[in-house]
Amino acid sequence: MAGAVPQTTAPAGPTTPVAARRLVPERDVALLLGPCVLYLIAFSLFPLLYSLYISFTDLRAADSTGSFIGLGNYAELLSDEFFWNATFNTAVMVGAAVSIQVILGTALALFFNLHLRGSWFVRGALILPMLLTPIVVGVMWRALLNPDWGIVNWGMELVGVDPPNWLGSTEWAIRTLILVDVWQWTPFVFLIVFARLQVLPRDVFEAAQVDGAGRLGMLSRITLPLLMPAITFAAIFRAIDAFRSFDLVYGLSYGGPARATTTLSFLAFQNGFQFQNYGYAAATAYVMVIMLIVATTVLLRRIAVRRTDAP
Amino acid sequence: MIRRLERGAAYVLLAVIAILGFAPFIYLLVLSGKRRIQILAEVPPSLDFDWEVVARNYSEVIQSQGMLGFALNSAIVVGTATIISLVIAVPAAYAFSRLRFRGSNTWASTILSFRFMPPVAVAIPIFLMVRSVGLGNSYPGLILPYVAFTLPLIVWIMIGFFDEIPREIDDAALVDGCGRVEVLWRVLLPLARPGMIVAAIFGAIFIWNEFLVALYVVNSRGLQTVTLGAATLVSAQRPIDWNIAATVGIVTVIPIFLFSLFIQRYIVRGITSGAVR
Numbered sequence: 001m002a003g004a005v006p007q008t009t010a011p012a013g014p015t016t017p018v019a020a021r022r023l024v025p026e027r028d029v030a031l032l033l034g035p036c037v038l039y040l041i042a043f044s045l046f047p048l049l050y051s052l053y054i055s056f057t058d059l060r061a062a063d064s065t066g067s068f069i070g071l072g073n074y075a076e077l078l079s080d081e082f083f084w085n086a087t088f089n090t091a092v093m094v095g096a097a098v099s100i101q102v103i104l105g106t107a108l109a110l111f112f113n114l115h116l117r118g119s120w121f122v123r124g125a126l127i128l129p130m131l132l133t134p135i136v137v138g139v140m141w142r143a144l145l146n147p148d149w150g151i152v153n154w155g156m157e158l159v160g161v162d163p164p165n166w167l168g169s170t171e172w173a174i175r176t177l178i179l180v181d182v183w184q185w186t187p188f189v190f191l192i193v194f195a196r197l198q199v200l201p202r203d204v205f206e207a208a209q210v211d212g213a214g215r216l217g218m219l220s221r222i223t224l225p226l227l228m229p230a231i232t233f234a235a236i237f238r239a240i241d242a243f244r245s246f247d248l249v250y251g252l253s254y255g256g257p258a259r260a261t262t263t264l265s266f267l268a269f270q271n272g273f274q275f276q277n278y279g280y281a282a283a284t285a286y287v288m289v290i291m292l293i294v295a296t297t298v299l300l301r302r303i304a305v306r307r308t309d310a311p
Numbered sequence: 312m313i314r315r316l317e318r319g320a321a322y323v324l325l326a327v328i329a330i331l332g333f334a335p336f337i338y339l340l341v342l343s344g345k346r347r348i349q350i351l352a353e354v355p356p357s358l359d360f361d362w363e364v365v366a367r368n369y370s371e372v373i374q375s376q377g378m379l380g381f382a383l384n385s386a387i388v389v390g391t392a393t394i395i396s397l398v399i400a401v402p403a404a405y406a407f408s409r410l411r412f413r414g415s416n417t418w419a420s421t422i423l424s425f426r427f428m429p430p431v432a433v434a435i436p437i438f439l440m441v442r443s444v445g446l447g448n449s450y451p452g453l454i455l456p457y458v459a460f461t462l463p464l465i466v467w468i469m470i471g472f473f474d475e476i477p478r479e480i481d482d483a484a485l486v487d488g489c490g491r492v493e494v495l496w497r498v499l500l501p502l503a504r505p506g507m508i509v510a511a512i513f514g515a516i517f518i519w520n521e522f523l524v525a526l527y528v529v530n531s532r533g534l535q536t537v538t539l540g541a542a543t544l545v546s547a548q549r550p551i552d553w554n555i556a557a558t559v560g561i562v563t564v565i566p567i568f569l570f571s572l573f574i575q576r577y578i579v580r581g582i583t584s585g586a587v588r
Contacts, residue, residue, distance in 0.1 A: 028491040029412045036403035036422065036462060043437070043459030044425045050436035108328070116321055122329045129332065131567050133520045133538050136560045139545045140335050143342060143553060149354045151338055183331070244429040247522045251542065268431040273526065278435050285432040292427060 048289070054282040061276035073283035083284065085259055086267040092174060093263060094242045097181040102235050104182065105189025106227065110219075112190075113197050123194075126187040134184070138251020141180045142167065170260035173253055177261050180252055181242060189234040196230035197223075236299050240292065264288050336564070342557035343368055350553045372544075372558040377532065381540035382566075387450055388536060389518045392457040393511050400462050401507065404469030405495050409481060419470070426463040430523045438527035452528045453536070457521065461514035468513065472506025473499065509577040512570055519567065537563055 055073055059066025077083045108126075112119055129137070144152050145166040153163040166176045200223070208218050246265035249255055255262035255270065262270070264284065272281030341356050344365040350356065372378050406412075407419045437456045438447070446452035476499060484494045500507075525539040535543070541563045545556040 026412065029406055029410055031492065032402040032406035032410070032495075033418070035399045036466065037418070039399055040422060040425060040459060040462060043456055044428065044433070044462075047433040047436035047440065047456075048428065050440070051432050054435065111321075111324065111328075114321060116325055119325055122325055122332070125329065126332050128336075128568065128571055131516055131571055133522075133541065133563055133567070135522060135538055135542045135545070136563050139541075139556050139560050140339050143557060144335055144338060146553075149351055151355050154354050183335075187332075240427050244427075244431075246431060247520075250522070251545075254546070265429060265431050268429075269434075269523065272431070272435050281431075282435060285429060285435075288429050289432050292429065296424070296427060 051282045052286060054278055055286045057279045059278040059282075061278060066279060069279070073280050074287075076280065077283055077287065082259065082262070082267060083287075086262050086264045089174060089259075089261060090243060090263040090265075093178055093181070093261075094239055097178045097185070097242050098235055098238045100178070100182050101186045101189045101238055102231060104186045105234065106193050106224075106231060108186065108190040109193035109197055109227075110223070112194055126190065129184045130188050132184070134245070134247035135251035137180060137184055138248055138253075141176070141183075141252060145176065167253055168257060170258050173257060173260045177249065177252060181245070181248060184248070185238060185242070188238060189231075192234040193227055193230050196227055200226050239299075240296070243288070243292065243295075339557045339560050339564075342553060343561045345554050345557075347552050347554050368554050368558045369562070372555060372562055376540075376544060376555070376559075377535075378537070378540060378559065378562050380533065381535050381537045384450075384534055385519055385537040388453045388457065389515050391450070392454045392461065392518050393514045395454070396458045396461045396465050396514055397507060397511055399458070400465035400510070401469055401500070401503075402492075402495060404466045405473055405499065407466070407470050408473035409478070410491075419466075423463050423467055425459075426467065430460075430521075434523050434527050437524055441528055447528060448530050448534055450534075453525060456524050456528075457518045460521065460524075461517055464517065465510040465514050468510040469503070469506055472503050472509075476502050505577060509574065512574050512577075516567060516570065 054066070056068055056070060057066040058069050058072070112123055144150050147153060147163075147165065147168060152166075156163040164172045167173050204222060204226075205218065208222055213221070244265055245263070246269055249261055249263055249266045250269075253261040255266045265288065268281050268284040268288065271277050271284050275281075341358065342350055344360045345353070345356055345368075346361075346364050349364075403422070407415060433456075441447055441449075441452040441455065446455070480498060480502070481494050484498045485491075489497065519536075520538055521536075522538045522542060525536050526542075529535055529539060541559050544559050545551055
């Protein structure tokens, strides 16, 4: 009679516990994933939606309710020159900082790939800047670049270069912000590209050498194309983080002088914390969220930051 | 000859990189051992120190300005939030790494996308939320949002570590009659310990450095975290005593410095799996 048993029931028999468990893991999934999902709904998703609601009101710190004003805050933003100034500053800062970091970080990775004796120590030390509190990084560079007694100006004058007014002029303050961001975050690009460089297949390079490829030809035709996924990954991460960054501006220049270093994050902070205008601050921040969502759907579709693609 | 020149140039370049990376810390360290007047008068600062001045600066920052108390607050908040975050994130990462279920990729990318959320977009609602349940200006008022901030990071790092453990190991345990949860607890967690250390340290550094939410939630000096305390002591808004500011910087950085030495060999893994902040 065994032959009469329908085939479809066979795999679910007690003799194949592993397969059976793989087929019905819903309860297990809920148990393992539930706390994480619920927590994020309560403390990330809900605040994010709450923030959207606040952005449609004229809520201020002083009163507890605020009334619904629809798109009023957004309309005001569009005609707010401070908003456009901050958008421009953010674009300049993100664009310049990330491009420089990508170029320097890749160059550093290629350089450390020479594996000079003792270079592992410098490589390890390069990790420190990106772990530092941005507030402290800001203070550190304010000391280094101090116009009266800072050691950078002293060094420049020693070799006969006229130091710029690093943080005092509107022209230079944004460049200084970019410079400091580059100091702190170039190691991030470097580490990711370097890690990728260590796992590139050697035989490709050997074959190219046999074919008589020169050093530059190998670099531009083989190494860089192979590194491209890692470089793109690092660039996108850096772009998003630079776009969101707030603490460095707070610690280095407090948005000044004359709003020359006020980025979108800093503007949202000022509108909310300093001017206590929660509705307007939420709208400012939400424009950032929208920009981020648009940017990440466009960018991430191109490189799909799934775990399998991470270098 | 040319090769030797090239090698020499490469070492010069290495030295320059080392100086660019290190010198700012050394400079801050030197400034932290000077009197206010000396910083203005000695350019560049000399390297002989009056140890009494050094002691005075550090005791001023650690005791009079309350850095010790701030560090204690930070330790409580960082420790609690990191542990809660690990407890919630590790099972989730395990599920993403091992179980085949409908929508698993969508769930994973949704959770991970919270890593990119701008803190300014949620600081105000979080502040209003914790205040409305009476947790404004309290440890839980900081810990609850910090757990949410670090969850995506820790899930992300842990997925990578779980993926590296061969599946055959869980299959063997499952055949032996263990349940899923038991497999995770008894078999995989011991194997994933290095991953949990990396994840915990990156989570901890993130929380140690967090500033914006603390600025909203904390409104008494007694509850300030290290970063918040440092920020109020060295704010870019007003003139500051540079010897004190430098000392604050050094005191804030030391724990991170020690951490980074301790995790040297894991840290690249953490960063390359998309970590930091």
